[in-house]
Amino acid sequence: MNHKLSTTNDDLKNTDQSTVRFYIETLEIDRLSALPFFEAGEKSFEGMRYFWQNREKNFTLVGLGNAYTIESNEENQRYTNVENQWKQLLQGVDYENLLQQPILFGSFTFDPKKGVSDEWSNFSHANFALATHQLVIRNEKAYVNTHIVSKQNISEEQISKLLAERDEIIHQAQVKGSKTYAKPVVNKMTEPFKEEYLKSISNVTDAIKDGQADKVVIARSLALRFDEKVDPTNVLTQVYNEQPESYLFGQENGENLFFGASPERLVSVKDGQAYSSCIAGSIKRGATKEHDNALGAELLNDAKNLQEHQYVVDMITSSFEDTCSSYTVPESPQLLKIRDIQHLYTPVEGYLNDGATILQMVEKLHPTPALGGAPRGKAMEMIRQYEPMNRGIYAGPIGWLNAEGDGEFAVAIRSALLQKDQAYLYAGGGIVADSEPQSEYEETLVKFRPMLRALGGKLNDE
């Protein structure tokens, strides 16, 4: 282990204009695994941890504790509020000389206009944190940043206490390593709004036939009960082992863990380049390679799915048109195959205009027609009217940004909310004029599978 850099800054102004102090120290370590680090933070930081891994598996993030939180419930200002507070916090901090920059991690709810229901009552419409201890694993190296943000002077004693805590957590993570966990035991699974869901599909297809919208994504939920409180590290370990080809994420908030394994990138920004993906249109995997290829070919030629997909491509392309000096979009979709499902997939990339930021891109892109519909405003109204649940963070943007403005957000689908001995799982699908309630219902079952498996649950056909 070797200590690299520490910096203290007394010139910061926070929102109420009082001076805040910002202390950062980065430690570079040769070997440190993410989930053992997450677990080692349980004693001091349970309820204030997060986990993130990108699809390519070359960037992993774990946060323990909240050195600084940024929340917003302002319907139309939440992205700018987060952006402004983050910039304000970093003003004057010489982060460029740090081996590892401070990172802000968090999520936005799907729709602040829907209101918050019981299961989501702990969450704001924007929930972000700079971790007290932030682990970044990239290029096969691990970095632990320790952050203190305080209105008072930061004492030497405070710093050494926190660094001792950091060293203890690292030690525990290294000596204990990755645990093997037994799957949680589900004792009850219910579908709270099955009839309402089926009815909503008929209502929405009628409204689409009536010309009120072109496409609307409708979701539903499953509820699970367990014999006992389920350990968040267990759940994240199951997802980590079972869903290697997806974005993996977990965000604690008090007694809640929102977690998932999403195939879908909303946007990533690196050195002024932006990358997004259009993912919409789905079919199951085949048991044999031949059957799987035949299903894939069917999807690539299916008019309904191609149409659902095209709404997403058109909308994401027009966002890139507005924010980029140049961009590329392939002419036709390809297949994205993940464990339980195959999707139509079109990657989009471009060079951002000067001054355009990742949170501006998130605001522009969310929700794409893969999660909302087309046209956006009308589809959102119909989701508010017909969908029999509150999505909370499901289908919202989740991810991170650093001090220089690079970052990445996934669309938080294939996700669930764990609350001690209960969990809620969410899945939806694109509805167009000729959608059938029963086949949409079956498609959502496939989309529940990743979370159900991680939580020890099963569908009837397994």
Ligand SMILES: C=C(O[C@H]1C=CC=C(C(=O)O)[C@@H]1O)C(=O)O
């Ligand atoms: C809404 C979900 O998936 C979206 C993303 C990919 C494919 C979709 C589809 O084919 O319907 C959905 O638009 C979900 O997984 O809950």
